[in-house]
Amino acid sequence: MPAYADDDLISLDNESMVTSPISPTSIASASSKMVAKPRSPVKRDSFSDLTVMMKAKKPYTPIPPTTPRAPLSNAANSMQFASRVSSGSNILSPLARPYHADGSVAAYLRSQACSPPTAVTPPITDCIEQKMQRLESMLKELHDIPVDDDEDDNATVQLTQTMNAIVQPLLPGFEPPSTIPVRTGPITPPTPADSTEPQTLPTEPVVRVTMHAWEAIGRDLEALKEEKRALELKIARLEKLKTSPPRLSGDKEDELHTEIGHLKFQNEQNKTQKATMARTLSQKDVEIKQLQLELDTCKEALERAKNAATSHAEVVGERDYLHAQLKDDRISSSRVLSDLTEVKNHEIQSLNRQLHDLEEVVRRCKEGERNNEHHDVAVVRLEALNKSEKQLKTVNAKYAAEHARVNELEDHIELLQSKLNEVGDLQTQLSQKSADCDRWRTKYKNQEKMIETCKRQMERAANEDTCLRGAAHLVKPANSSKLSPVVMSCTHNTIGLLK
Structure with a gap:
């Protein structure tokens, strides 16, 4: 059987697809109440409600943002690791200008400071694009959910633990080295005396960035920290709402469970x-x-x-x-x-x-x-x-x-x-x-x-x-009637449900 035959038209595994503020405990309690007492009569037509719900249903795939935020990367921030294996005899950054013997150190510093930053934008990989789309969809969902103004002090602690548990490990081959120290900071240009000496390779990797790139990294880091704090507050409020969901009336619960039953049947x-x-x-x-x-x-x-x-x-x-x-x-x-x-x-x-x-x-x-x-x-x-x-x-x-x-x-x-x-x-x-x-x-x-x-x-x-999209109207035909080949016949389970 093909793989698309197992896909559901309506996925009921995710609670957010059915109704976001209702927890599984409330659904279980409501279902037990429905078993205990007889179902209240529904005033409106269930199939018409199902048709309206199917027409108003939005696609499940998240909509990517029109202008996604470019992720921070080593090449975008004008950073480059240099070592004996990777760079050979050249340990200078490809963005740094070489020192010329005919000028002075002060002139070199002035030209280095006045030169505009030349950032190289590499192509974004598929993994980074997927993560950015996921982050943008989460931000959009959090922005659409109304949250009360009261805050809980313990929510941030729980949020931090939850975020640490959710964080996925890096891809194999991209983990930062744990034993190799990394030196960061602005470039220290060589003196005229040092420039005449032969270059010697360092014993540890060195990261060389320009002053403009260093300041841009700091600004991006501060902006990410602010966004992280705002997201932590929003997620804490959502966790608080999840632990204590609002209660619904009996009629609304019955209507909701009726609709859920119709959706499961569909x-x-x-x-x-x-x-x-x-x-x-x-x-x-x-x-x-x-x-x-x-x-x-x-x-x-x-x-x-x-x-x-x-x-x-x-x-x-x-x-x-x-x-x-x-x-x-x-x-x-x-x-x-x-x-x-x-x-x-x-x-x-x-x-x-x-x-x-x-x-x-x-x-x-x-x-x-x-x-x-x-x-x-x-x-x-x-x-x-x-x-x-x-x-x-x-x-x-x-x-x-x-x-x-x-x-x-x-x-x-x-x-x-x-x-x-x-x-x-x-x-x-x-x-x-x-x-x-x-x-x-x-x-x-x-x-x-x-x-x-x-x-x-x-x-x-x-x-x-x-x-076949839309509501399925089940009609029990007469014994002497003949259906056209366009009409699909019902199964034995469907006939049993109709009886």
């Missing part, structure tokens, strides 16, 4: 509620740990999905590259094939025209064989025809080679088509991975919303101690 209820809230907070911590584990699992799944998306992007890029390359290959192969076809068609047409011309020439040669000139022309044309046939064979061979290349390109196109089919399969897998990513992303957002809801519930549960 204190027990607050303890139970704090314990319940502590258990609820521990359960919420366990739920938060589980949600964090689930969130880590979701993050790992999201990382895997991101890696799959990255690989999918790489596959898509490779697919686009293959598509572009295949398209370029198709365009280039179709263009080359069309160009080659056109060239071959033109060659075939030219060869056909030449063949037709040669046939026409042969026919004419047959008709005019008898003419030698025609015969020579026919021979020439026949040789040209033979050459044309050879060229036609060569063109046919080239056409066969180009056709084989076209077949190879078609095979390459079929291979690219199979790769495109594989790319389609990869696209299907990519769509599945994308769906998985969307599902994990939706689940992650839902988990984030659940975490935000848990955080708000935790903040609401953490602020319940401030929301």
Whole structure:
């Protein structure tokens, strides 16, 4: 269970928190009277009185003063202990001015007296601040309590004994030395004859202060003595009032004890509620740990999905590259094939025209064989025809080679088509991975919303101690009524008290 579950909303251990002028003996006697005789009826509503008291209750922490008095310390009073261990060869105070041989002793004394005091204010420690706050709170409480003018001579003696018993020992390491004598007083400057001699270390510690610091220490000491005397008188009067407290009437005692009983009951209820809230907070911590584990699992799944998306992007890029390359290959192969076809068609047409011309020439040669000139022309044309046939064979061979290349390109196109089919399969897998990513992303957002809801519930549960301040109105519900989840149910002890 957390430590704050044991803290009480209303602390009844300290008598000053309940009522300062009533002693434990008077409370015990009043409680015995309440047991002996029946309780007088209370005219006003006790819960309304409890509400007023809770609203008017002041915080228990003492209010620190706006301008606390600076404590006396060695550094603040320009005091410094010097010894062989601490200062080494230098035994002079760091605030004292060094002696110069070019001036006289009187000039040195005048300059030392006229120089303003340079006080070094060290940082105040936490322990000193706490003690000063405690002293200021005690002074404020003593100033607010009214005290009669009559004084008792024996009160100062009892006060001195009480103060000696209350004084706390110093912190370890700060006790003053008991066997080492300490020399205090103004600085005695060295004479011109002594200043020329080598410095010798003293056999005992020496405290050197300036005249201004010495006078300031005396004034502060006198002021502290006056404050001590005033505090002793006030504490003596308070001790006198404590030994003989004023008596109250029976009705006021009954009302006071009724209020004390209500406060005790409220204190027990607050303890139970704090314990319940502590258990609820521990359960919420366990739920938060589980949600964090689930969130880590979701993050790992999201990382895997991101890696799959990255690989999918790489596959898509490779697919686009293959598509572009295949398209370029198709365009280039179709263009080359069309160009080659056109060239071959033109060659075939030219060869056909030449063949037709040669046939026409042969026919004419047959008709005019008898003419030698025609015969020579026919021979020439026949040789040209033979050459044309050879060229036609060569063109046919080239056409066969180009056709084989076209077949190879078609095979390459079929291979690219199979790769495109594989790319389609990869696209299907990519769509599945994308769906998985969307599902994990939706689940992650839902988990984030659940975490935000848990955080708000935790903040609401953490602020319940401030929301539950005030009086607790106990109402006994009917058997058929249903309470909302905001209303906290009473315990068995509370139900017994209501009955």
